[in-house]
Amino acid sequence: MPVRFSSRLPWQRLTNRFTQLQAELRGQGVPLLDLVVSNPTRALPELYRESLLLPLSSPEALRYEPSPQGAVAARQAIADYYQARGLTVSPEHLVLCASTSEAYSWLFQLLGNPGDGDGDEVLFPEPSYPLLPFLGSLAGVAVVPYPLRFDGRFHVSFPELASAITARSRAVVAVSPNNPTGSYLRQSEGERLLRLCATRDLALIVDEVFSDYALVDPWPQEGPRLLSLAELPPPLAELPALRFVLSGFSKVLGLPQLKLGWIVVCGPEPLRSEAQRRLELIADTFLSVSTPIQLAAPALLKERPQLFAGIAARIQASLTCLQQAFAGTAVSVLPVEGGWYAVLRLPRLISEEEWLLRLLTEDHMVVHPGYFFDFPEEAYVVCSLLTPPSDLAEGARRLLARLEKL
Numbered sequence: 001m002p003v004r005f006s007s008r009l010p011w012q013r014l015t016n017r018f019t020q021l022q023a024e025l026r027g028q029g030v031p032l033l034d035l036v037v038s039n040p041t042r043a044l045p046e047l048y049r050e051s052l053l054l055p056l057s058s059p060e061a062l063r064y065e066p067s068p069q070g071a072v073a074a075r076q077a078i079a080d081y082y083q084a085r086g087l088t089v090s091p092e093h094l095v096l097c098a099s100t101s102e103a104y105s106w107l108f109q110l111l112g113n114p115g116d117g118d119g120d121e122v123l124f125p126e127p128s129y130p131l132l133p134f135l136g137s138l139a140g141v142a143v144v145p146y147p148l149r150f151d152g153r154f155h156v157s158f159p160e161l162a163s164a165i166t167a168r169s170r171a172v173v174a175v176s177p178n179n180p181t182g183s184y185l186r187q188s189e190g191e192r193l194l195r196l197c198a199t200r201d202l203a204l205i206v207d208e209v210f211s212d213y214a215l216v217d218p219w220p221q222e223g224p225r226l227l228s229l230a231e232l233p234p235p236l237a238e239l240p241a242l243r244f245v246l247s248g249f250s251k252v253l254g255l256p257q258l259k260l261g262w263i264v265v266c267g268p269e270p271l272r273s274e275a276q277r278r279l280e281l282i283a284d285t286f287l288s289v290s291t292p293i294q295l296a297a298p299a300l301l302k303e304r305p306q307l308f309a310g311i312a313a314r315i316q317a318s319l320t321c322l323q324q325a326f327a328g329t330a331v332s333v334l335p336v337e338g339g340w341y342a343v344l345r346l347p348r349l350i351s352e353e354e355w356l357l358r359l360l361t362e363d364h365m366v367v368h369p370g371y372f373f374d375f376p377e378e379a380y381v382v383c384s385l386l387t388p389p390s391d392l393a394e395g396a397r398r399l400l401a402r403l404e405k406l
């Protein structure tokens, strides 16, 4: 009897056709224009001096005093970070983890029972972060998409979300601002979401990894954006929904390799405390956050203002560059509210796949296809706004030249 593998890994190949083609071209020595660079330490190396890492070498790390919730000083520093953003978060309500991806995994284990095709369900937005279905699958929960509809801006389609809820639904995921659409939850949307979760006994998981990076609001008439749900504004504060707010160093400091994320556990008592107690049992089982990063967290967070300013300035410069490059052309740069991605809508003279193929093999540039994020229609491509503006300008030139030839 051959070894059998878990059905939690339903996908066949992790490298798709485009990654393979990229590797082949690179192997042939073809220089590729990378417009999807998403690690700030690569995109903005000048921001990250080596001494930044000194706090990681504290000799205190030789003592191991594991705490499932995470070290008090690290949690206090994260609470101070929220305070600097005008939000009150109690360090007592924070649970540390190694990354936001791990936070998802723990929350899916906290909230859902696994099944073989009949497991509990978690609803997640589409288009959105492509790792979500994999994280759900690994945690044994079924992931059910609900659409974000585009009518000039992306917003939650509440009738479709409501009809996707079943007796097996356990949680709704919202990503604010969303990757890659850059759309924040508006206060009115947040209110509807919280009401829906409260009335249907669902938890709300809000991924806020990009929430610091707000750009000028293109639609101020749509009401205020919810820059965070870690503390709700007064009209929403009374809504009795259990919610988990996720973030981490990956985007807050632009340092995904340091592996520190967190969950703010919020909502009505005693449900909130009960959820946190159980979450800490999961955290205690893994104790996955390293001691050096917990000790270094306060010093690293002191670097945030400079790192944030550098990243935010790049995002703004790159967005302006894209908008100027495509102004008056058949390519539209969709309005971006925040985060560090831009979505381009391309004329559908050829399919999205064909666009990607030509841009890669003939123009030697790398962008993400819209289908990677499950856009409901074609043809979209996604670029990272961490990319240097000069590279984006060159990419725009090649793309427009390609369009001329179609």
Ligand SMILES: Cc1ncc(COP(=O)(O)O)c(C=O)c1O
Residues within 6 Å of the ligand: 098, 099, 100, 101, 102, 129, 175, 178, 179, 207, 209, 247, 248, 249, 250, 251, 256, 260, 261
């Ligand atoms: C929306 C979103 N959430 C979470 C993550 C992952 O963050 P982490 O590195 O903390 O796992 C990403 C990474 O790109 C992301 O885009």
